[in-house]
Amino acid sequence: GKIIYVWGEAFLGYISSAAQWSRREGEAWEPYWDDGAVHFIGKDIIYHHSIFWPSLLLGYGCQLPRTIVAGEYLSLEGLKMSTSKNWVIWASEFMEKFDYNLLRYYLVANAPLTRDTDFSWDDFQRRVNDELADVLGNFLHRTFSFTHRFYGGEIPEPKNWNDTDQALEQQLKELPGKVSRHVEKYQFREGLREIIGLAKAGNKYFNDHEPWKAVKSDPQDAATCLYLCNQAAKTMAILLLPYLPGKAQDIIKILNLDDEKFSWNDAAQFLPAGHKLAPATPLFPKIDDEIIEKEKETLYENLEEKKVMDIISIEDFARLDLRVGKIIGAESVKGSENLLKLMVDLKDKQIQVVAGLAKKYQPAEIINQKVIVLVNLKPAKLFGIKSEGMVLATQDSLNLLNPGNAEVGEEIK
CATH class of the missing domain: 2.40.50.140 (Nucleic acid-binding proteins)
Known part of the structure; x- marks a missing residue:
């Protein structure tokens, strides 16, 4: 019962796009195509991508994908997305109002590849405000602002290390390997959680050491604290590159490393004491309630405008x-x-x-x-x-339809 012809044309479009890239860049497309490709698809087209597409590749003499990863469905506010009803969030419109890194974060943090998930404006706001602003952004802002305030923008020389210093050092040095193992298994959400976990640990470490007090009462401890916090910031910046490329580059610029070329293995390499930071600005401003309410109102208004009476027999x-x-x-x-x-x-x-x-x-x-x-x-x-x-319930008020004193199991005519 499958219609094949459209999928033949669609698959050939992949080859055509690769050929177009080849002409533009002046490079052969075959080596890139054959270099261990991984295909990410939606679960509703597993049949086509795991049978028709490999058959076409074999027939053309192309390398088969290393693996095919199928993602689950994404709904919107508990309902199936529909472009015809405008019950959808258009990426181009989203990026006119919000930083694209926020959407990348939300979709990875909220949507594992193994089950269906839902986009909710309220949950989007919660994750941005609670996780990006209050956890990651707060740690980075305090680290950079205190380094500028107390050390002239230079990473201080660490002094005597205690158990909590060594624990944080070990955590950030182990982090690249942990994230890498998750990514290699296509567990992108789990890898991102590990990175946010370091930011949470960094905030606790910062609070426990209280460098705003220690800079006077225990200067050695304050210096070690800010030294390690800057190292953690650098580790997270590199590991966030595949997740939040724009924001990761912003962190790298504040660390005054924007001219450097990094590999994954560089993430846990420490910056030297005396390294100068660039001026810092808050990286993750919070999203106000009014903005989210406006987006929800617009979404539901669009749905109402697109309603069309369907006549059934x-x-x-x-x-x-x-x-x-x-x-x-x-x-x-x-x-x-x-x-x-x-x-x-x-x-x-x-x-x-x-x-x-x-x-x-x-x-x-x-x-x-x-x-x-x-x-x-x-x-x-x-x-x-x-x-x-x-x-069955009413759409707006969600009142359940009451069958009165009808018996359980009775049919509705």
Whole structure:
């Protein structure tokens, strides 16, 4: 039941783009193409990319990809994205308002390759403010500003090292290997977590040593603290290059290393004492609530503007298996502000439904409540949880449709 011709044309487009690059750069495309390529695709085209595409490559004499990595689906505010309904975030419009590095961070931090995930404006704001601004940005800003304030912008000479100094040194020296192992296994989120973990450790280390006090009471300890914090900043800058290339370059410029060429192995190499920093500015400003609310309003307005009445026949309606059900179990879905996992009794069977009702109902509120359920809906996964039907509710107020005193399992006509 597969239509092949379009995929033949689409795959040839890959070769054409490589040839176009070759003409522009004046280099042969075959060595680049054959150099251990990894194909990243969406899970809905695994069939085509793992059968048709390798067959075409073999027929043309090209090297097969080293591996094919399939990502899961990305929804938007709990709903399937739709370009026709404008229920989508366009990357070009996003980058007019936000730094592209923020989107790269959010998608990697929030979207493992092994399960479906959701883009939420509220969660995007939380991750930027809590993780990038308060953790990574805070550590970098304090490190650079204190180095300028107390040491004239030069990395100080470390003195006596205690156990906490040695622990941080060991953590940052081990970090490149840890991140590398995750990346090699395509565990990009886990690798990013390791980097943010060093920033969290750096903040704790900074707070414990209190260099703003120690610079007077214990100058040696303050010098060692700022020395190691600058080394951690350099380590994170290099390791962040594949994740947040723009922001990583900003950190490198503040470290006065923008003319250097770095390899991954350079990440844990320490800068010498006396190295001069460039002037520093905050790298990750927080996103205000008003900005996020405006984006959400625009998104929902676009959806309303694109609504078109679809006319269906009585035969189409008759295909819908609507029944009265009773919610016998409910719990929140970890990582989502919108979804509840429900267990619904239909008399002859029980089904699991993932419903976008969390902003209206607490799980305990809807236990034993009768609802109307669309039973013959194709199963889907939301946040990695299988949903076998749909509980009917009003769109804006999220009020559940009440079947009154109808019996559980009764069909809706």
